[in-house]
Amino acid sequence: MRSVSDDQTTKARIRDAAILRFAQDGLDAPLRSIASDAGVSAGLIMHHFGSRAGLRRACDDYVQASIRDNKAKLMVPAGAPAAMLAQLAQLEGYAPLVGYILRCLQSGGELTSRLVEGMVADTVDYLREGVRAGTVSPSRDEAARARLLTDFALGSLLLNLPAGKDPLILAELPAWFAAYVDRILQPTLEVFTEPLLTDSTLLDAYLEGQGSAQSTERTTS
């Protein structure tokens, strides 16, 4: 076909409609609704993507590629992973993409692992620069700390987002992100500036136990 206003391939149009529907109605949105949005029959989705799983795979790949591109582009600070999603959500036209990512994170699919891994890597870089600049204290295990902080940020985001509330109103997403950041910023800064625990007895005790345990029972990896 490809008749009027041919700014997109039909296949791409279906993919975009799918991302939007998945973001709005959840990852179990029916193929027929996607087809309807794209102005297309359900059978054509099968023709282009083989199956529902194929469509999901195409969406995942496209989203990951988009993230990769936009990460290098507008993400100057690129530090906190949640901040990246918040920034993306503000960007005109990127709300469906962010919504799709949130749905995936919630359901824990394959994309989740890939995205989280990428965010952990970014956080590692970000923290390393902070350590070099002297604004961030060094860690005994930089990788573990980066993963922990990433999990904290993404996890609390997931727990707080208007979950279950189907459908997810994408138009409200930017405002919601802004409110969320506004809500957590002060306690977050506080807890990462002034230590929650007043002394290091707990940490010392753990390190002590870990040290002796490692020297005695070295059987397990």
Place this chain on the structure above:
Amino acid sequence: MRSVSDDQTTKARIRDAAILRFAQDGLDAPLRSIASDAGVSAGLIMHHFGSRAGLRRACDDYVQASIRDNKAKLMVPAGAPAAMLAQLAQLEGYAPLVGYILRCLQSGGELTSRLVEGMVADTVDYLREGVRAGTVSPSRDEAARARLLTDFALGSLLLNLPAGKDPLILAELPAWFAAYVDRILQPTLEVFTEPLLTDSTLLDAYLEGQGSAQSTERTTS
């Protein structure tokens, strides 16, 4: 009926089977599989619970009641909310309950809000005692900090759990929890003992901006 080994009402047996199935196969587990597990016809579920939603409501209520009971009972420390789930998971026979809770947290139903709210309240108490004992530093907003820490704990838990991996092997849950705690304990203790940010310029800047903003634009709540 209520014939042999009548240690439970049929209704209770169905509820328990439902919690187990929901935990294992997800909250969209078919009623027929639950009925089969309970040795009962699907129609009987309707007779006792009215609908699928009614069964879910019964499960939610039962789980919340169990949590309330066990909180007062064995939760001596009761501090970190994730720790409570970890402890419960170790307890013989409570793995399905924990699995069900994890599924609910992931899907963000009504139980989620209730449970999270309860855990936030517990954390508030726990932190208050720590502050009084001098082991925990005070906060500018105790409620906000408690919520943040709860979200961190639960969120990172959700993000890390063997998600999407249907079915969830309940027998492996205790071991998984142990491994998870072992993995995050050191970086967690570190980040809450030695401040991540080396100075308070960021926090000060935020408090500064917030203070002046509050004095000038007091329109929004």
Place this chain on the structure above:
DNA sequence: TCGGATACTGAACGCATGTTCAGAACATTA
């Protein structure tokens, strides 16, 4: 202009699900 490939439709199939319902089995009370 022809012919084959590709894009696309719309109806149909097969399956799983929640729910309904008529009736059987059972318990309880009179």
Place this chain on the structure above:
DNA sequence: TAATGTTCTGAACATGCGTTCAGTATCCGA
């Protein structure tokens, strides 16, 4: 024992889904 209400079954219904398929329109190279 008879009557009555509760528990429970098994088949059936209605619906919505992913997928298949035969057939039609459209494009493109020879």
